Amino acid sequence: MLWRRTTDWPTRGWTSAFEELERMRRQMDRLTEGITRSLWREPVAGVFPLMNITEDKDNYFVRAELPGLNANDLEISVAGDTLSISGERKVPVEDEKARYHRREREAGKFSRIVSLPAQIDAAKVEARCTDGVLTVTLPKAEAAKPKQIAVKAS
Secondary structure, three states: OOHHHOOOOOOOOOOOOHHHHHHHHHHHHHHHHHHHHHHHOOOOOOOOOOOEEEOOOOOOEEEEOOOOOOOOOOOOOEEEOEEEEEEEEOOOOOOOOOOOOOOOOOEEEEEEEEEEEOOOOHEEEEEEEOOEEEEEEEOOHHHOOOOOHHHHOO
């Protein structure tokens, strides 16, 4: 590289001897930024529970993965166009002398609040939990359902 710069090969017009040093400094800054950011970063909690939200003509469907939770450990509430799912995840306590090789399962309280695109009929909401998957069926309010309008010919 130094040979190319001092002989102007293959380009002419190299203007600064410090141009290459500046480029190397920027690359080193980028490298060290990634290392220091990962060292000083606060631990980030994952989003729990994971959810899929779908809809058809009459309902919204929320499916949440809640492995190992009992239906009694969940609280589900609906207000307007908002669904709230909260509860407590309990993980059995290990022996005091146990040494962890990997610890990814955490215990504690959780809460997810989801805004839906339209109002829902809170009186008709149904929820069931099967094989660790919570399914909440949220019927759309009559005002939120699409209306078919007939066009009159004049």
